[in-house]
Amino acid sequence: MSNPILSWRRVRALCVKETRQIVRDPSSWLIAVVIPLLLLFIFGYGINLDSSKLRVGILLEQRSEAALDFTHTMTGSPYIDATISDNRQELIAKMQ
Incomplete structure (x- = not known):
């Protein structure tokens, strides 16, 4: 190790x-x-980034197996308050 640029002594x-x-x-x-x-x-105690209940609106335009599985997953979460509707105007009214 005779490299003068990176010497462990330096x-x-x-x-x-x-x-x-x-x-x-x-x-x-x-x-x-x-x-x-x-x-x-400050960041550890002063700021709380945990959300207790997140309100989510789910518009079911088609009742496929994947869509129903997704809505079932969302409604089963303790952190998400899911509102499900197949009518857009009705969902907007429920979410306001």
């Missing part, structure tokens, strides 16, 4: 230098540790 020396610089500089601690932890708590 990489190690660079890592040691950067570590010493981060330890000495308080703003580096803020950027490297405090801000990511703060963002972790």
